[in-house]
Amino acid sequence: MRWVELVWGSAFLAVAVACAFGCASFRGYRLGAVPPFSQVQVPAPLSSITLVVASKGTVNGKEKDIPEKLIERWATPTLRAYKESRYFSGVEKGLSPSDVRAEITITDAGEGSQAGAFFAGLTLLVIPAAGTDVMTTQTSFKDRDGNDLGTIEKTEAMNSWIGLLLIFAMPFAWPGSVLDEIVYDLNRATLVEAAERGWLTVRPVEPAVSP
Numbered sequence: 246m247r248w249v250e251l252v253w254g255s256a257f258l259a260v261a262v263a264c265a266f267g268c269a270s271f272r273g274y275r276l277g278a279v280p281p282f283s284q285v286q287v288p289a290p291l292s293s294i295t296l297v298v299a300s301k302g303t304v305n306g307k308e309k310d311i312p313e314k315l316i317e318r319w320a321t322p323t324l325r326a327y328k329e330s331r332y333f334s335g336v337e338k339g340l341s342p343s344d345v346r347a348e349i350t351i352t353d354a355g356e357g358s359q360a361g362a363f364f365a366g367l368t369l370l371v372i373p374a375a376g377t378d379v380m381t382t383q384t385s386f387k388d389r390d391g392n393d394l395g396t397i398e399k400t401e402a403m404n405s406w407i408g409l410l411l412i413f414a415m416p417f418a419w420p421g422s423v424l425d426e427i428v429y430d431l432n433r434a435t436l437v438e439a440a441e442r443g444w445l446t447v448r449p450v451e452p453a454v455s456p
Contacts, residue, residue: 267407268405268406268407268420269405269406269420270403270404270405270406270420270423270424271403271404271405271423272401272402272403272404272423272426272427273377273401273402273403273404274401274402275379275400275401275402276399276400276401276427276430276431276434279430279433279434279437280434280437282329282330282331282332282433282436282437284437285437285440285441286440287332287440287445287446288446290334290447291332291333291334291447292332292333292334292343292344292345292445292446292447293333293334293335293336293337293343293344293345294327294333294335294336294337294343294344294345294346294347294445295336295337295338295339295340295341295342295343295345295346295347296320296323296324296327296336296337296338296339296346296347296349297338297339297340297346297347297348297349298316298319298320298323298338298349298351299316299348299349299350299351300315300316300319300350300351300352300353301350301351301352301353302352302353302354302355303352303353303354303355304355304357305355305356305357309355311353316351318421318425319351319424319428320338321425322425322426322428322429322432323349323351323428323429323432324336324338325429326429326432326433326436327347327432327436330433330436330440332436332440332445333345333445342389343389344388344389344447345386345387345388345389345394345444345445346386346387346388346389346391347384347385347386348384348385348386348387349382349383349384349432350382350383350384351380351381351382351428351431352380352381352382352383353378353379353380354378354379354380354381355376355377355378355379356376356377356378356379357374357375357376357377374406374407375404375405375406375407376404376405377402377403377404377405378402378403378405378424379400379401379402380400380401380402380403380424380427380428380431381398381399381400381431382398382399382428382431382432382435383396383397383398384396384397384398384399384432384435384439386439386444386445394444395439395442395444397435397438397439399431399434399435400431401427401430401431403420403423403424403427405420
């Protein structure tokens with residue numbers, strides 16, 4: 246929740262208490278219905294794929310650094326989506342040789358009101374602060390030779406509230422769990438579309454031409 250940074254300067258204690266005892270997040274459903282992996286079949290033989298995951302963050306349009314631990318957290322549901330698709334003979338992170346490479350950039354664009362956050366801090370979050378994280382995945386697929394196969398972009402929103410009275414919503418709407426679900430579904434939607442376009446199919450290696 247990058248927009249939470251709006252509150253930090255005015256009420257650090259309020260944010261700490263709220264994140265411990267009163268946070269709730271809900272999806273914005275910009276992505277729409279995501280079809281199951283089984284809706285699209287990838288013909289055999291299956292490709293191997295490597296993933297390169299990067300992240301960017303903004304708060305009200307200003308760039309912010311993404312902590313390394315958060316990047317690692319987002320990589321987990323990303324890797325899970327690729328493995329659970331069963332579209333590939335093997336899925337690995339990094340730059341090892343593979344039939345297909347997916348270069349994935351996950352962007353968290355936080356949006357919130359500075360005035361609203363300040364006022365919430367003054368009331369120690371008895372009046373909750375609200376904001377939105379717009380999550381976007383941009384995935385560029387390349388073949389084994391580094392040639393571009395195509396790029397797919399998917400977006401989903403997460404609307405969040407932080408307040409001392411939201412403790413009862415937390416078990417059902419914990420921000421971390423909702424965000425993991427969103428990152429997974431963004432990658433799932435990307436994979437289904439890539440499979441429909443035929444980008445995940447193994448391409449035969451052209452024989453070397455003798456001099």
